[in-house]
Amino acid sequence: xxxxxxxxxxxxxxxxxxxxxxxxxxxxxxxxxxxxxxxxxxxxxxxxxxxxxxxxxxxxxxxxxxxxxxxxxxxxxxxxxxxxxxxxxxxxxxxxxxxxxxxxxxxxxxxxxxxxxxxxxxxxxxxxxxxxxxxxxxxxxxxxxxxxxxxxxxxxxxxxxxxxxxxxxxxxxxxxxxxxxxxxxxxxxxxxxxxxxxxxxxxxxxxxxxxxxxxxxxxxxxxxxxxxxxxxxxxxxxxxxxxxxxxxxxxxxxxxxxxxxxxxxxxxxxxxxxxxxxxxxxxxxxxxxxxxxxxxxxxxxxxxxxxxxxxxxxxxxxxxxxxxxxxxxxxxxxxxxxxx
Amino acid sequence: xxxxxxxxxxxxxxxxxxxxxxxxxxxxxxxxxxxxxxxxxxxxxxxxxxxxxxxxxxxxxxxxxxxxxxxxxxxxxxxxxxxxxxxxxxxxxxxxxxxxxxxxxxxxxxxxxxxxxxxxxxxxxxxxxxxxxxxxxxxxxxxxxxxxxxxxxxxxxxxxxxxxxxxxxxxxxxxxxxxxxxxxxxxxxxxxxxxxxxxxxxxxxxxxxxxxxxxxxxxxxxxxxxxxxxxxxxxxxxxxxxxxxxxxxxxxxxxxxxxxxxxxxxxxxxxxxxxxxxxxxxxxxxxxxxxxxxxxxxxxxxxxxxxxxxxxxxxxxxxxxxxxxxxxxxxxxxxxxxxxxxxxxxxxxxxxxxxxxxxxxxxxxxxxxxxxxxxxxxxxxxxxxxxxxxxxxxxxxxxxxxxxxxxxxxxxxxxxxxxxxxxxxxxxxxxxxxxxxxxxxxxxxxxxxxxxxxxxxxxxxxxxxxxxxxxxxxxxxxxxxxxxxxxxxxxxxxxxxxxxxxxxxxxxxxxxxxxxxxxxxxxxxxxxxxxxxxxxxxxxxx
Numbered sequence: 001x002x003x004x005x006x007x008x009x010x011x012x013x014x015x016x017x018x019x020x021x022x023x024x025x026x027x028x029x030x031x032x033x034x035x036x037x038x039x040x041x042x043x044x045x046x047x048x049x050x051x052x053x054x055x056x057x058x059x060x061x062x063x064x065x066x067x068x069x070x071x072x073x074x075x076x077x078x079x080x081x082x083x084x085x086x087x088x089x090x091x092x093x094x095x096x097x098x099x100x101x102x103x104x105x106x107x108x109x110x111x112x113x114x115x116x117x118x119x120x121x122x123x124x125x126x127x128x129x130x131x132x133x134x135x136x137x138x139x140x141x142x143x144x145x146x147x148x149x150x151x152x153x154x155x156x157x158x159x160x161x162x163x164x165x166x167x168x169x170x171x172x173x174x175x176x177x178x179x180x181x182x183x184x185x186x187x188x189x190x191x192x193x194x195x196x197x198x199x200x201x202x203x204x205x206x207x208x209x210x211x212x213x214x215x216x217x218x219x220x221x222x223x224x225x226x227x228x229x230x231x232x233x234x235x236x237x238x239x240x241x242x243x244x245x246x247x248x249x250x251x252x253x254x255x256x257x258x259x260x261x262x263x264x265x266x267x268x269x270x271x272x273x274x275x276x277x278x279x280x281x282x283x284x285x286x287x288x289x290x291x292x293x294x295x296x297x298x299x300x301x302x303x304x305x306x307x308x309x310x311x312x313x314x315x316x317x318x319x320x321x322x323x324x325x326x327x328x329x330x331x332x333x334x335x336x337x338x339x340x
Numbered sequence: 341x342x343x344x345x346x347x348x349x350x351x352x353x354x355x356x357x358x359x360x361x362x363x364x365x366x367x368x369x370x371x372x373x374x375x376x377x378x379x380x381x382x383x384x385x386x387x388x389x390x391x392x393x394x395x396x397x398x399x400x401x402x403x404x405x406x407x408x409x410x411x412x413x414x415x416x417x418x419x420x421x422x423x424x425x426x427x428x429x430x431x432x433x434x435x436x437x438x439x440x441x442x443x444x445x446x447x448x449x450x451x452x453x454x455x456x457x458x459x460x461x462x463x464x465x466x467x468x469x470x471x472x473x474x475x476x477x478x479x480x481x482x483x484x485x486x487x488x489x490x491x492x493x494x495x496x497x498x499x500x501x502x503x504x505x506x507x508x509x510x511x512x513x514x515x516x517x518x519x520x521x522x523x524x525x526x527x528x529x530x531x532x533x534x535x536x537x538x539x540x541x542x543x544x545x546x547x548x549x550x551x552x553x554x555x556x557x558x559x560x561x562x563x564x565x566x567x568x569x570x571x572x573x574x575x576x577x578x579x580x581x582x583x584x585x586x587x588x589x590x591x592x593x594x595x596x597x598x599x600x601x602x603x604x605x606x607x608x609x610x611x612x613x614x615x616x617x618x619x620x621x622x623x624x625x626x627x628x629x630x631x632x633x634x635x636x637x638x639x640x641x642x643x644x645x646x647x648x649x650x651x652x653x654x655x656x657x658x659x660x661x662x663x664x665x666x667x668x669x670x671x672x673x674x675x676x677x678x679x680x681x682x683x684x685x686x687x688x689x690x691x692x693x694x695x696x697x698x699x700x701x702x703x704x705x706x707x708x709x710x711x712x713x714x715x716x717x718x719x720x721x722x723x724x725x726x727x728x729x730x731x732x733x734x735x736x737x738x739x740x741x742x743x744x745x746x747x748x749x750x751x752x753x754x755x756x757x758x759x760x761x762x763x764x765x766x767x768x769x770x771x772x773x774x775x776x777x778x779x780x781x782x783x784x785x786x787x788x789x790x791x792x793x794x795x796x797x798x799x800x801x802x803x804x805x806x807x808x809x810x811x812x813x814x815x816x817x818x819x820x821x822x823x824x825x826x827x828x829x830x831x832x833x834x835x836x837x838x839x840x841x842x843x844x845x846x847x848x849x850x851x852x853x854x855x856x857x858x859x860x861x862x863x864x865x866x867x868x869x870x871x872x873x874x875x876x877x878x879x880x881x882x
Contacts, residue, residue, distance in 0.1 A: 010395070010819050010828065011869055015781045017831030019847060020395060020819065029835035032844045040840045040857035041355030046363065047861035052838040086350035087357060217835060243861075251862025251875075254836055258780065284780075 013218055027217050028063050029055075035062035035091065037071075042089035043081040047250025049240035049257065050078050050155045053214045054126065057153050057238065058092060060221040064228035065122045070109055071095070074102035074127025074136055077162040078155060102127050104139040107148035114149070122228060126153040129170035130160045133197050137169075144204035144233045151227045151234040154197065157242035165245040169195040172265070173317070174310050175297045177245070182300040187310055198271075201235040205274040208234040212268060214241070215258035219280055223270065239266050247296025259291035264318030267325045281329040282322070288315045360839060364860030366875040368833075368853055373772035373825025373871065377424035377439060382742040383410045384749075387424050387439045388826055394442060394818035395828075400455055402818075403446045407457050410744050411482040411525050412475065412504075414451060414517045417444025418806070419508055420741045421633045429774040429824050435787040438809075438817045445814035451520050459528055461488030466758045469494065469548040471538050471700070474502020475740045476554035476731030478525050479747025480754075485528040487755045493530055494544070496537035498585075500526075502556050503732075504740055506581040507603070509610045510802040541700050541727075550726045550754045553701060553714070554747065557694040557732035570658030576607040576691035588614040592686025596661055597621045598653050599691030600629075605636040607689045608645045612799045620683065621647045624666050624674045643799045650674065651681075653688070661685045696733040710735070719753035719762075720746065728754055772825020776871030781832065782822060827851070827872040833864035 011018050017030030028034060037058035044051040061069055073079045073096045082089040083096065097105045106125030113121050125143075127136060132154035143150060159177050160166040167177040173191040176182050180189040201209045207230050212220040220238065227234045241257050243250045260266040261280070265288060268280035289311055292298040301307045322328055378386040385406060393402035406413045420440055428436035449455075466489045470477045473495035481491045499505055500522050504513060526532050538544050545551045560575025567573060574589060576599070582589050595611040597604050600623035608619040621640075623630060626649055630637065641647070648663065652674070655662040660682050666674035701707045701714055706723030708715040713735035720728045730746035732738045756762055809817060827850050834842045834851055841857040842864065853864075865873040 010821055010823060011781045011783075011830045014783075015830040015832050015869060016835030017829070019829035026831065027835060030831035030844075032846070036840050038840075039354070039356065040854070041358040041360055042839070043355075043358070043360070044838060046859040047863055048838050052836065052863075055838070055840065082355070087353045087355045089355035249862070250859075251866040253838075253861070253863055254867050 014216075016217055028060050028221050029217055035059045035067070037062055037090065037092045038082060039089050039091055041087070043084065044077070045242075045244050045250070047243045047248075047253045048077075048081075049214050049242060049253045050128065050157055051081070052253065053155050053220075053238045053240040054078055056214065056217060056220050057126070057224050057236070058124070060224035061122070061124055061151070061228055062092065064225045068121045069093070070113070070121060070123050072097070072102050072106040072109055072123065072125045074125075074131030075099035076128035076131050076160075077157075078126065078128060080162055099131055100135040101139050102131060102136050103143040103150070103152055106150045106152065107139075107143045107146065110149045123150045124153060125150050126155065128161070129154060129156040129158060129197075130168045132156075133169040133195050137195075141200075141204070144201060144206050144235070147206060147232045149231050149233075151224075151236060153236045153238060155238050155240045157240050157245060159242070159245050161242045161245040169193075170197065172314075174301060174314060176300060177297070187300060187307065188297070191313060198235070198237045198269075201237075202271045202274045202276075204233070206233040206235065207231070208270070208272055209237075210235075210270040211237045211239070211266070213239040213257040213261055213266060215254050215261060216268070216280065219268065226270075245297070247299070248294050252294055256291065256294050259286055259294070262286045263288045263291040264322045264327055265291060265314070267321045267327060269325055276325065279325050279327060282327045285328065288318050359856045360859050361841075361854075361856045364855070364858060365878055366860040366862060367855065367878050368858065368860070368862065368864050368873050369876050370827060370850065370853075371825070371872055371874045372769060372827075373776070374769040375772045375824040375826065376427035376429055377437075377824075379768075379771065380423040380427035381745070382423065382737065382739065383416065383420075383745040385409050385424075387443070388821060388823060390446070391437070391439070391442065391818045391821040392823065392826075392828065394446065394814065395821065397815065399446055399449050400453070403450045403455060404457070406443065406446060409748065411457075411479060412447075412521050412740075412744060413443050414447025415475075415504060415513060415521055416741055416744065417441070417447045417808075418513050418517070418804075419504070421635070421739060423741075429772070429777060430820060430822050432774050433779055433782060433822075434784045437820045437822075438787045441809050442814050442818050445809045445811075447521070448517075448808055451517065456524060457486075457528065459486045459488065461486060463490070464488040464758070466490065466549040467492065467547070468754055468758075469545060469551045470554065471495075471541075471544075471551065472502060472554040472556055472731070473497065473500035473522075473532065473534075474554060474556045474731060475504055475743035476556070476747040476750070477502070477552065478522060479744040480552045480554065480730070480751045481530045481747075482525045482528065483748050483751030484754065485525075485530055487751065489755070489758070491530045492533065492548070494533045494536040494538050496535065498535060500532060500534065503558075503743075506558075506584045507577065507606070508740070509580065509583065509606050509613075511609070511613065511805050512606070514804050538700060541704060545727070549758055550728065552720075552747075552750050552754060553722075553727065553729040553733070554731040554743070554750075555696060555700065555733060556743075557696040557738060559695045559697055560690060561693040561695050563690065563692055565653050566655045568655070568657035571656040572658075572687040573656060574687065574689050576603045576689050577694055579607055579689055580610060583610050583614060589687075591616050591689075594618045594684055594686050595620070595689060596653075596683060596685040596687070597689045597691055599623065599693075600625065601631045601691060601693070602633060602636050603694070604691035605632050605640045605645075607691050609640050609643060609799075611689065612643060612645065613802055616686075619645050620685075621645060622651050622653055622661075622663055622683075623647060623649060624652045625668065625672075626650060629668075629672060639805060648683070652676070654680070656685075656688050659684055659686060661688060694732070694738065698733065701727075701729065719756070720750045721753060721757065726757065728757075769825075772871060774824075777822060777824060778867055778869050778871070781830065781867075781869035785820060787817070787820070823870045823872075825871055827868075828870060830869055832867050832869060833873060836863045836867045838863065
């Protein structure tokens with residue numbers, strides 16, 4: 001009986017909260033007085049991962065900054081579904097300008113605040129993968145290069161969902177989109193194209209780069225809190241499944257994000273000044289097919305016949321991630337416990 | 341002129357004006373499903389409900405939750421074969437929750453703290469006679485008192501408890517524990533008449549409004565085995581009774597126990613404790629077909645009991661017995677092989693089943709017997725109105741837990757009978773299956789195994805074999821409960837709603853869905869660890 005772990009909870013640190021936990025140890029989202037930076041009534045689809053991710057990130061940032069926060073938003077789903085004139089779902093100071101210039105506007109907001117001596121007010125720039133990886137990429141790279149005091153958050157749903165699911169630089173190989181159809185021997189998006197923006201951001205040697213998903217709230221909140229404790233250019237890349245564009249059930253949004261991580265296809269890590277500093281290991285590894293099968297954008301890999309060559313190629317991507325980031329830890333236990 | 345900025349023509353508004361609930365085709369609803377532990381409990385307990393209290397260190401509240409159903413937590417925490425644990429969903433994840441061990445901790449804590457129960461029901465003025473002070477009779481008496489009825493219990497024994505006292509050895513159930521829990525029932529105002537064997541039921545029932553017969557199966561079944569001169573043959577029920585009375589029979593050094601049930605295990609283990617150096621169990625089938633529970637067999641084997649499998653006893657002499665080897669046929673039934681073997685034995689204990697003495701009931705009009713059992717309706721009433729029967733004599737599983745459940749059912753049925761209205765039947769809630777759990781959110785951890793006395797010490801005394809949990813291990817164990825099918829306030833639904841459509845009502849109050857904004861995406865239901873949210877199709881508006 002010695003060494004018994006008394007403070008084991010039926011639900012460990014994976015759940016949002018727990019009535020048995022001290023409130024200070026629950027996730028920020030468990031707080032009945034959370035900021036709800038993106039409030040009810042927005043027009044995002046049922047089960048929208050981006051709406052969920054944006055509230056997670058901005059509530060955590062509001063907590064970290066004591067509510068002194070300005071948000072600059074690129075064009076995209078997030079902007080469209082939250083602000084049909086004259087309504088807004090935002091409960092933070094929020095600014096939208098163009099599709100391509102959000103990082104530059106955010107940098108300008110940070111410069112303005114500095115000029116006004118308001119170093120207590122922090123700036124977040126945010127956008128989808130289209131606005132970040134493709135259209136706003138030049139501005140973002142400039143913001144990184146100048147080390148402007150902005151946290152830029154990319155909500156990555158892996159295509160231009162707002163305009164009808166066109167391919168972006170973040171669309172993964174073999175995914176079907178409106179512009180990468182499954183026709184003849186073309187099996188969705190090509191292999192070998194696209195951009196790995198977290199790695200590109202790391203190449204700028206900025207103070208902080210991290211990836212996260214809506215499937216691990218505590219990890220995401222910790223990364224936002226850490227990012228807000230730093231100054232200079234910071235980049236957070238959040239995987240946010242899109243039921244419409246991915247062809248998943250609206251209730252599967254969190255599950256599919258979890259499987260993206262557990263299959264090895266989406267590595268979750270942190271880096272400072274260009275060096276990887278922490279990795280979230282895979283907890284229950286699954287084959288990539290378990291992740292892909294839930295999504296109709298990959299249906300052509302399973303029906304009418306199973307495309308083992310393509311599945312193997314995607315599996316190789318996962319293997320490469322696992323090797324590159326060390327996603328499989330050799331541990332004899334997998335408990336994540338909460339101390340008293 | 342407008343006072344608005346350039347190009348702005350409308351007042352700013354909030355999206356709260358946009359009731360996205362109108363998009364919904366399915367509606368999430370919080371439910372309380374029936375967990376498998378509750379479904380499996382013969383006593384009718386709902387372990388999840390008291391584990392929930394114990395998780396918060398609300399041990400007294402947890403104990404009261406048990407006491408509402410079962411007046412013997414400390415007894416059951418020791419002698420139950422815990423079908424709840426066999427059914428526990430956590431068994432499919434790592435190991436079943438040690439429900440029985442937590443129950444024992446709560447029962448013992450109640451004894452340590454002196455917690456008692458009181459009846460808040462108004463006296464009904466009705467008087468019920470209970471015959472038999474075993475687990476079924478005492479459970480019925482307890483619940484009848486809680487319902488406000490007067491109760492008289494008549495029992496032929498010197499001490500109340502029935503098989504709990506005279507069938508279960510003290511190393512499995514210490515007598516002080518039993519005495520305390522019985523005393524608690526009696527102190528509710530139950531009138532207990534000991535050494536009062538009821539033989540003429542019709543005469544004794546006069547003046548009572550209803551009778552509950554729970555006399556148990558107290559006769560050891562005899563079988564015909566040729567026995568020579570000087571053969572010493574006992575039945576296990578009598579032997580265990582004598583041991584419990586402090587008058588252990590002289591068995592000699594080498595004892596053969598014939599049978600494969602729990603009573604055979606109890607008899608063999610008791611034989612070792614009263615001086616036999618060798619206790620051999622002879623059983624006609626194989627281990628996997630043995631009716632004894634695995635834990636009893638394991639503990640017996642640990643104590644040095646040996647088992648002679650696939651053997652029947654064919655002859656008993658003064659110092660030896662003859663066994664015949666058996667083989668199982670295609671249907672699993674043992675068939676003789678004609679091969680014999682002699683074993684030395686100073687005494688033979690027959691543990692081949694127990695029967696009830698039903699002569700008490702046989703004389704009553706309308707009461708039907710059915711092969712050694714009394715025939716009763718679903719409300720446990722016999723063919724004679726007002727005469728109820730339960731426990732071992734109605735053909736149910738012969739365990740203490742089941743008897744306690746039968747006593748409670750009988751009390752409820754008698755209450756309804758006395759009130760002249762049938763007991764309201766509430767359909768059980770839908771089951772909380774393992775498939776409905778989202779196990780991602782649970783950590784893995786092995787069950788806490790109750791500490792055991794060393795086998796060497798165990799065989800020589802009637803000290804208790806299985807030890808209890810302490811406070812910290814009991815708390816740990818309680819917190820392993822997955823709360824299947826019932827909300828335990830993990831905040832997942834509140835967190836994962838992309839529409840901020842779930843209201844958190846505060847500790848103990850759970851959550852509420854704001855259907856003005858809920859789009860019915862189903863994320864809350866999918867990510868609920870316990871499977872406590874159902875998605876229900878919306879009805880088309882008229």
